[in-house]
Amino acid sequence: MDASYLDLLMAQQEEVAEAEGGGGGIWVVADLVDGGVAPVTLEAIGAARNLADSLGAYVYGVLLGDGVADLALALYQAGADGVRVADHPALASFAAETYLAVLADLFAAEQPEAVLFGATDMGQQLAARLAQRMGGGLIEHTVALSLDEATRALQASFPVYGGEYFEIAACPQARPQFLTVEPGAFAAPFIDPYRQGSPTMLDVTPLEPAVRRVGEADGFAPPPVPLNRARLIVAAGRQAGDFALVERLAAALGGQVAGDRGARDAGWIESGQVVDLRSATVAPDVYLAVGIRGDTFHNAAIEQARFILAIHPDPQAPIFEVADLGLEADPQQVLPLLLQALE
Amino acid sequence: MRVIVVLGHVLDPRGIAVNRRAGRVFINRREYILQPADRCALEAALRIKDEMPAEVVVLPRSPLPDDDVLRQALATGADRAVYLAGDGLAAADDAAMARLLAAAVERLGGADLILTGATTLDTGQGQLGLRLAEALGWPHVADAWALKTSDDRLEVVRQEGAGYAVLEAALPVMVTVAPGALEPRYPDGARLINIYRGQGEVAAALETWDAADLVDADALQPLLERRGQEFPPERERGVRASGGLEEMARSAADALRRQVRV
Ligand SMILES: Cc1cc2nc3c(=O)[nH]c(=O)nc-3n(C[C@H](O)[C@H](O)[C@H](O)COP(=O)(O)OP(=O)(O)OC[C@H]3O[C@@H](n4cnc5c(N)ncnc54)[C@H](O)[C@@H]3O)c2cc1C
Ligand SMILES: Nc1ncnc2c1ncn2[C@@H]1O[C@H](COP(=O)(O)O)[C@@H](O)[C@H]1O
Numbered sequence: 001m002d003a004s005y006l007d008l009l010m011a012q013q014e015e016v017a018e019a020e021g022g023g024g025g026i027w028v029v030a031d032l033v034d035g036g037v038a039p040v041t042l043e044a045i046g047a048a049r050n051l052a053d054s055l056g057a058y059v060y061g062v063l064l065g066d067g068v069a070d071l072a073l074a075l076y077q078a079g080a081d082g083v084r085v086a087d088h089p090a091l092a093s094f095a096a097e098t099y100l101a102v103l104a105d106l107f108a109a110e111q112p113e114a115v116l117f118g119a120t121d122m123g124q125q126l127a128a129r130l131a132q133r134m135g136g137g138l139i140e141h142t143v144a145l146s147l148d149e150a151t152r153a154l155q156a157s158f159p160v161y162g163g164e165y166f167e168i169a170a171c172p173q174a175r176p177q178f179l180t181v182e183p184g185a186f187a188a189p190f191i192d193p194y195r196q197g198s199p200t201m202l203d204v205t206p207l208e209p210a211v212r213r214v215g216e217a218d219g220f221a222p223p224p225v226p227l228n229r230a231r232l233i234v235a236a237g238r239q240a241g242d243f244a245l246v247e248r249l250a251a252a253l254g255g256q257v258a259g260d261r262g263a264r265d266a267g268w269i270e271s272g273q274v275v276d277l278r279s280a281t282v283a284p285d286v287y288l289a290v291g292i293r294g295d296t297f298h299n300a301a302i303e304q305a306r307f308i309l310a311i312h313p314d315p316q317a318p319i320f321e322v323a324d325l326g327l328e329a330d331p332q333q334v335l336p337l338l339l340q341a342l343e
Numbered sequence: 344m345r346v347i348v349v350l351g352h353v354l355d356p357r358g359i360a361v362n363r364r365a366g367r368v369f370i371n372r373r374e375y376i377l378q379p380a381d382r383c384a385l386e387a388a389l390r391i392k393d394e395m396p397a398e399v400v401v402l403p404r405s406p407l408p409d410d411d412v413l414r415q416a417l418a419t420g421a422d423r424a425v426y427l428a429g430d431g432l433a434a435a436d437d438a439a440m441a442r443l444l445a446a447a448v449e450r451l452g453g454a455d456l457i458l459t460g461a462t463t464l465d466t467g468q469g470q471l472g473l474r475l476a477e478a479l480g481w482p483h484v485a486d487a488w489a490l491k492t493s494d495d496r497l498e499v500v501r502q503e504g505a506g507y508a509v510l511e512a513a514l515p516v517m518v519t520v521a522p523g524a525l526e527p528r529y530p531d532g533a534r535l536i537n538i539y540r541g542q543g544e545v546a547a548a549l550e551t552w553d554a555a556d557l558v559d560a561d562a563l564q565p566l567l568e569r570r571g572q573e574f575p576p577e578r579e580r581g582v583r584a585s586g587g588l589e590e591m592a593r594s595a596a597d598a599l600r601r602q603v604r605v
Contacts, residue, residue, distance in 0.1 A: 096482070096483065096485075097482060121485075121486070121503070124473075124485070125473060125483070127470070128469065128470035128473035128474055128477070129473050129474070129476065129477045129483070131438070131470065131474065132438060132470075132473070132474040132477035132478055133477050135566075136566070137436075137438065137566035137567050138437075138438075138470050139567070140467065140468050140469060141467050144573075155570055157573055158466070158467065158468075159467060160465055160466055160467070160572075161356055161361070161464070161465055162467065163575070164356075164361040165361050165363075165368065165572055165573065165574050165575070166572065166573040166574070166575075167466065167569065167571075167572055167573075168569075168570045168571045168572065168573060169567055169568060169569050170567075170568050170570055171566045171567055171568065172568055174566045210482035210512055210513050210516065211482045211483070211484055211510055211511070211512040212510065212511050212512075213508055213509070213510050213511075214498070214508075214509040214510060214511050215509055216506060216507070216508055216509070217489075217500045217506070217507035217508055217509045220488070220489065220500050220507045222488055222507075222523075222524070223523070223524070223525065225523055229379075229523060232603060253599065253603065254603075283356070285602060285603065286599065286602045286603055288599075304356075306602070307598070309595060309598060309599065311595075320581060320583065321580065321581055322580055322581075323581065323582075324578060324579070324580060324582065324598075325582055325584060325594070325595065325598050326581070326582065326583045326584065327583075327584045327591045327592075327594075327595055328583060328584075329588060329591055333588055334588050334591060334592055334595075337588055337589055337591075337592035338592040338595050338596055340592070341593050341595070341596035342596050342599065342600075
């Protein structure tokens with residue numbers, strides 16, 4: 001069948017019968033980026049949709065901002081049954097007290113069963129304060145969700161020690177159940193371009209906040225992160241070839257530069273940057289070994305790294321035995337390509 | 344100026360082994376360290392005390408097996424610490440601790456500033472400080488990287504996206520401090536010895552309060568129920584990227600993106 005004909009057939013727009021509030025439902029408070037709805041919000045709506053279908057509940061989206069009413073469509077298309085919009089100049093950028101006042105009023109009236117936020121700067125702040133205000137439980141940085149049907153409780157997994165393992169928890173008694181969901185942890189939902197609805201506008205009463213943003217912190221530089229606490233390390237060894245490429249890769253990834261004893265002997269790094277059981281052990285999320293052969297002392301010092309990527313021309317190099325991914329290649333040749341691929 | 348620091352302990356990750364195959368966490372050395380972000384919060388308080396007359400009071404963020412972290416804080420320069428004990432306290436979650444701590448703050452006669460870590464090293468949860476602000480009805484600033492106080496105002500530098508912004512708050516205010524924000528100082532050896540020997544002023548600065556005198560038993564009921572642990576699949580080491588240089592570079596870039604979400 002002709003695709004455009006199919007489009008014609010389906011082009012009867014599906015108006016979502018705006019779900020009435022007044023009890024229950026899974027609510028998702030939207031994060032905005034670059035004037036649009038953040039991916040994490042759509043992911044949260046997708047997760048909420050799955051749970052809501054098992055619970056027989058509605059999914060609602062909440063938008064706060066200035067001139068954001070048009071974004072409601074994105075929430076409907078991701079699966080929301082209803083959308084509430086607080087549109088006011090006072091909400092133009094995130095201000096905890098102002099946003100809290102709007103949401104506290106809304107949720108006091110609607111009595112949600114569960115409220116989801118993105119585990120973002122904004123979501124983390126709002127979820128904790130609303131949970132305490134409404135007597136609800138909160139599980140942050142959720143990466144997986146399941147339903148305990150006996151209590152209608154949402155069971156959530158969250159990472160411990162940065163993802164070494166996961167705890168599963170639930171707040172079965174208290175309502176609402178608050179959750180923040182980790183960006184990227186849940187699949188993006190199916191976007192139904194034919195869904196639409198008419199959002200309900202909320203009243204906004206501006207208040208005089210006790211905390212005000214003064215401006216940019218010009219010239220503020222955070223303290224250097226010691227190697228043993230660095231989250232991403234790009235380390236060079238004798239076979240790195242071009243150390244400038246290693247530095248560029250570290251900058252591109254927002255990581256710290258380090259190396260093995262060979263790199264220090266080559267004069268590329270200081271003694272304080274040497275990764276070796278006798279100097280410093282590290283436990284980053286990602287360790288990139290560029291041209292490091294990987295002797296026993298070096299490899300033992302990186303044992304706690306969560307993900308190790310090794311690049312070395314010698315297929316027999318011991319670093320490959322501990323690496324999660326190994327590239328048998330000359331760093332000088334592969335690094336420019338890797339930098340390109342990361343752009 | 345009175346600054347309250349809420350701090351807690353965490354199992355030193357260097358003493359534990361997560362065995363994915365066995366699906367268990369092995370505690371090889373039961374050693375606790377101060378929560379790294381709470382250590383930064385303490386440092387922020389002590390820097391205020393370096394600058395102006397201030398009293399630094401320390402409270403626990405969670406039920407503690409003993410008062411070691413409070414003693415450490417006193418040895419590092421805090422003036423006073425309160426250990427909270429009592430029946431029904433052991434199960435308290437962040438919601439319950441926030442209520443209990445709010446009552447403790449009231450009993451201390453209030454404060455100008457409360458500082459705590461923005462997140463915990465183990466569970467990664469950041470709700471305690473914000474819940475406490477809510478329980479007290481105070482405003483908050485989350486994830487501070489630097490603080491500057493005057494008599495009735497506070498300037499806070501916090502991360503916003505890729506940059507940093509300055510926020511201004513009227514006191515009192517609750518501030519959570521980012522892990523790694525400040526290079527923390529170490530406890531003073533002589534003070535530490537005095538505290539453990541029960542000698543001198545510093546030893547007298549540690550008191551114990553009964554939770555039952557602060558809140559009723561209902562307030563300590565936890566909302567959070569632990570339901571188990573999950574372990575990621577075992578790491579498969581020694582995997583080699585295939586193909587030519589370009590293909591290898593692409594697999595590496597994909598793997599890095601998955602790991603760091605660049
Ligand atoms: C499996 C694993 C997972 C990890 N995950 C993370 C993560 O997700 N995020 C993260 O940021 N980090 C992580 N790390 C790194 C870890 O946080 C740090 O190694 C740990 O916090 C120790 O910090 P530190 O180096 O400041 O400790 P140290 O500075 O060694 O301090 C440890 C304790 O000893 C005391 N102490 C140390 N030296 C002295 C001294 N000279 N005098 C008096 N007292 C002293 C301190 O007061 C402190 O309480 C992880 C590590 C491992 C092994
Ligand atoms: N301290 C430990 N650290 C890491 N793994 C361990 C530890 N003790 C035992 N194991 C492993 O855990 C699994 C189950 O051990 P067990 O329960 O003691 O029989 C086995 O594979 C052991 O090798």
